[in-house]
Amino acid sequence: MSKTIETLKLGSPSPGTTRELKVHRYGIPGAGKKAYFQAALHSDEYPGLLVANHLIALLDAADDKGDITGEIVVVPVANPVGLGQQLLGQHVGRNEFSGGGNFNRSWPDLSDAVFERVEARLGPDDSENVALIRRALVEEVAAMEVKTEFDGLRKALLGLSISADMVFDLHCDNEALMHLYTSARHRDLAVELACDIAAPVALLEMDPGGAPFDEANSGVWWKLREKAGDEFPISTACFAVTVELRGRNDVYDELAHVDAAGLFRFLQRRGVIAGDPGVLPESQGEPTPLEGTDVIRSPGAGVLAYHKHLGDWVQAGETVAELIDLMADDPKQARTPITSKASGLFFARMNEKLVRQGAEICKVAGKEPLEHRKAGGLLES
């Protein structure tokens, strides 16, 4: 048995209060590939919390049998700061109450600082370069300045993930099918993971923008590669993926068990856990470019009546919902059709039916990049 459990204290944000992270560790550091999992960085996305619970049970059993061949780190509650945010009886996640912004944006880009540390020592051997860069990444995170509790949380999570070969950031959407976001540079791994967790949508991008947690871990590798040029080989050594575990209310043991088993199989396939994962399950859908996803906004304020359900195929120009103007004098004049610019899978929509002007209401994953979408703006443009 290799398992250890560690408790990391975060700084005290106010007199008499402290929060902590629980860290479940398996395997021997450096023995093989390292996988890192964290759940609910946005804090109000609960499916990952239950999936992590199931995953830990599976990993405990594998560890008892001596089957952990790499290193695995699981942080089952990634954001105790956000989990404590209650306003008038409602849990409010996503953004930090103290002004720190969106919990999954503005993560640091360590590439400049790490390049400075390693530039003079890079050589012709890729694996030596990767090992050198990993050590420098760990040192750079250790040197990060902590001014607030949220800074401390960022530093602690990044300190656990930054040396990993695989990073799984477990999120969810509002109402959605299983989907994932990752770099187009890791297309093959994305396809394999999507098969193992039965995700019909995999959104790939070259430059996500917004600096989410996954990119803080994986992006540093291709940025260093660009800086180093052809002379010094550097692999894109970290596959980091944001897994959207359906919708906020999809928190059931039946689903969580299946999802954890899918992640476990993927780890077996990648050589982090011994045992036969079986044949790769059939693909549920081809990956599509992030710029091909139409994030449809409400043109005004009112009540939404959806025409499309999750999993429906939508043609460009087709009506996905109608907005009903509650202030209209004539109900026959009150309806505005809302259409999709993309032809593709209707895979996510908002649960709230009373919407404000400009609210993002649903997403359609199309194959073709859309003219109105700006690359590098995550899904916010």
Ligand SMILES: [Zn+2]
């Ligand atoms: Zn999220």
